[in-house]
Amino acid sequence: MTRGMLLRAFLSHYRRHPLQLLALVLIIVLATGLWSGVWDLTRQARGSLEQGSQLISGFDEITRADGQPVNVTDFVRLRRVGVCVLPWLEVATAGNRGQVIGIDSLSLGCFAGESQSSGNLERFQGEPFVDIREASQLAEAESADARLRLMAPRGPRALPEGYDAIPAERRLDTGELADSFLLNLDALCVLVLLITGLLVRSVYLLGLSQRRAGFLLLRRFGVREARIRRYQVIELGVVSLLAAIPGTLLGLLLSRLFSEGFERALGGLFDVTLYSQSFTWMTLAPVLVMTALVLAWCLIAPGDADDPHRRLPIRIPAVGLLVVAAGWLVLAGSLAQVFVALALLFLSVGVLTPILLSGVLETRSRRTDRPLRRWTLRELAVMLRRLGLPVVALQFAAATVLAIQALVTTFETTFYDWLDQRLQGDIYVEWPVAETIDRVAPELDSLDTIETWYPVRRGDAHSAADAGRRIDLLALEPTSPLLRDWDFIESVAAPWDALDDGQVMVNEQLARRLELAMGDSLGFTIAGKKYERQVAAIYADYGRPSGEILISAQELPADFRPAFVSLTLDLRSSDAIRAVRETLRKVMPGVSLQIRDNASVRGLATRVFEQTFLLTRAISLLTLVLAGVALLVLGWVFFGTRRWYFHLLRVWGLSSRALRVRISSLSVGLTLLAALAALPLGVLLTWVLVARINPLAFGWSLPMAVYPVFWLQLLAVAVGIGLVIAWLIQRQLSDQAPEPVTVGHVEGAER
Numbered sequence: 001m002t003r004g005m006l007l008r009a010f011l012s013h014y015r016r017h018p019l020q021l022l023a024l025v026l027i028i029v030l031a032t033g034l035w036s037g038v039w040d041l042t043r044q045a046r047g048s049l050e051q052g053s054q055l056i057s058g059f060d061e062i063t064r065a066d067g068q069p070v071n072v073t074d075f076v077r078l079r080r081v082g083v084c085v086l087p088w089l090e091v092a093t094a095g096n097r098g099q100v101i102g103i104d105s106l107s108l109g110c111f112a113g114e115s116q117s118s119g120n121l122e123r124f125q126g127e128p129f130v131d132i133r134e135a136s137q138l139a140e141a142e143s144a145d146a147r148l149r150l151m152a153p154r155g156p157r158a159l160p161e162g163y164d165a166i167p168a169e170r171r172l173d174t175g176e177l178a179d180s181f182l183l184n185l186d187a188l189c190v191l192v193l194l195i196t197g198l199l200v201r202s203v204y205l206l207g208l209s210q211r212r213a214g215f216l217l218l219r220r221f222g223v224r225e226a227r228i229r230r231y232q233v234i235e236l237g238v239v240s241l242l243a244a245i246p247g248t249l250l251g252l253l254l255s256r257l258f259s260e261g262f263e264r265a266l267g268g269l270f271d272v273t274l275y276s277q278s279f280t281w282m283t284l285a286p287v288l289v290m291t292a293l294v295l296a297w298c299l300i301a302p303g304d305a306d307d308p309h310r311r312l313p314i315r316i317p318a319v320g321l322l323v324v325a326a327g328w329l330v331l332a333g334s335l336a337q338v339f340v341a342l343a344l345l346f347l348s349v350g351v352l353t354p355i356l357l358s359g360v361l362e363t364r365s366r367r368t369d370r371p372l373r374r375w376t377l378r379e380l381a382v383m384l385r386r387l388g389l390p391v392v393a394l395q396f397a398a399a400t401v402l403a404i405q406a407l408v409t410t411f412e413t414t415f416y417d418w419l420d421q422r423l424q425g426d427i428y429v430e431w432p433v434a435e436t437i438d439r440v441a442p443e444l445d446s447l448d449t450i451e452t453w454y455p456v457r458r459g460d461a462h463s464a465a466d467a468g469r470r471i472d473l474l475a476l477e478p479t480s481p482l483l484r485d486w487d488f489i490e491s492v493a494a495p496w497d498a499l500d501d502g503q504v505m506v507n508e509q510l511a512r513r514l515e516l517a518m519g520d521s522l523g524f525t526i527a528g529k530k531y532e533r534q535v536a537a538i539y540a541d542y543g544r545p546s547g548e549i550l551i552s553a554q555e556l557p558a559d560f561r562p563a564f565v566s567l568t569l570d571l572r573s574s575d576a577i578r579a580v581r582e583t584l585r586k587v588m589p590g591v592s593l594q595i596r597d598n599a600s601v602r603g604l605a606t607r608v609f610e611q612t613f614l615l616t617r618a619i620s621l622l623t624l625v626l627a628g629v630a631l632l633v634l635g636w637v638f639f640g641t642r643r644w645y646f647h648l649l650r651v652w653g654l655s656s657r658a659l660r661v662r663i664s665s666l667s668v669g670l671t672l673l674a675a676l677a678a679l680p681l682g683v684l685l686t687w688v689l690v691a692r693i694n695p696l697a698f699g700w701s702l703p704m705a706v707y708p709v710f711w712l713q714l715l716a717v718a719v720g721i722g723l724v725i726a727w728l729i730q731r732q733l734s735d736q737a738p739e740p741v742t743v744g745h746v747e748g749a750e751r
Contacts, residue, residue: 032247102135402682464523510547668722
């Protein structure tokens, strides 16, 4: 047989079954789009993490002692007195380009003579660095946020009065936690690929069983088995490649749509900036990876899992694997171990679900005396075994959606409660560090419009038990009535009174890191002064990974210099906000005050929160849609192979209306069983997310909660899919008998 004739023979299957080709291409396109979009975002984030740790290593940042931002005049003054400084203009560009850094190439000349080797200077070549003039024009053209910093080589230097030098890389040490966050996204995408593999393999095996007679005919015409196999590989490779290319382009489009929110999430949670990244061949890696995965998924020997002699040997190791995976989930001490254990658990559940569900239906069919009910139960058991892969895929997708919805909803409720607790009062004022609060305190106390107020001082402390590691310091007035409504994870009877007596509070992140409990002793240093205090309370602190210690403002040493000061004011009436703003500006003329009402701060935090989980929600919902559509298509095709048996029911006296009801009950029962099987898996996955993954990835825990109303909504979606399958099949029914077709002819063994 010639090559052209053989090629036409292979293509003839898709001419007869175009819906299968469409389903296969659609699954690969959507899955590649989901995975490649997240791949592109996480690739940028990891590149930015590496760049961020290298860009300013070995540098000091020159700041003004009065707390005001530096400007061009400061740069000129420092250069004129002989200080080697580099202007560093950070511009947050719009779109997906990321942050651009403008530098003055001429200023790099003094760095070469300040113990900066040529290798160190090479880091300033290429993106994200551009000429400072270009960066300035870009900021002006896009009305983008821009910040000027002055960098100097680390080492001793003489600075003019009014300037200080601090380490440039003073940001939070969040690289490990940011990696964990990205690893969570990668794990979710691996789950998407697993579901995709189940769906692609199910479509392929369906087509393979339908082509069994055609392949047998080709062998009788003299085509060797190896040649048929080779053409199968070529066919799969071409289809997957043609589908993966537009899928990757779709992923790049998705990454650009989500890039702004993703950057805000990384910046808000981990203080990570997405830098401008160059286009590399790694951007197109999903095309090759998806093509290879499709070939691997489909060309594995199909086996015969429906052979009753094989079910028991499969079931026993699957149960053992389930027990091992469950125990490992509880005992795992790292995020990687949790993901491996979770993958093993999903594997065992995927093997056991069709076996157990079909076994229960077979048992119930033997216990009923009603012939039609017995036929219905056995028919449903056959469908569960024959459509096991898409059923398990729908189960996994539904469980993922359940868990993500529970996680996000729980976090949303907890986060908003925590936000209301932190944003007590009506006005938030960023106070200049160089100005004393005593200057404005009498005016604030005398205003009738102010109910109460208190200052907040932030700075650095160093833990004695953690090799002097830096921790955030928060100093408050514990007598303020605005603080009395705080909720604590663990605390003494009167935590604020204990704080006023000299004890301390710590956030959950620090308590987990140092394994602290209420009543434990904590050693730390503030401005060179050593402290040893008891822990009076542990409080939740969402949205950031760093450890924090809270002390009374009276405990601060005299030479403590805060890094940030703010005032919280509670007003008698919200209409007095404008009057208070005017009063503060009159009392502090010439001082730049950032005055915001807490409602705007709450709105900003809410937007950041929503952006944080937008990508996660989109991935889980699109995965559910993908699995639902695939099950709909495969269910429709499979039900079509059963039309001969449905017609036999008409011959045996079942009315047309009763047959339609029976078909509806079969299709709805199939999808509903898949959704019901997802409920316990979804609850387990929720627990893994909030109790295992979240503390390891982010440093804080969440309460466990389930939402039965959402379960009902998900079950309604499953019923809807089943009704659509039934409607499609019922359209094909007629009084004329179809051509006799057995399931063994279509699927291989079972009627």
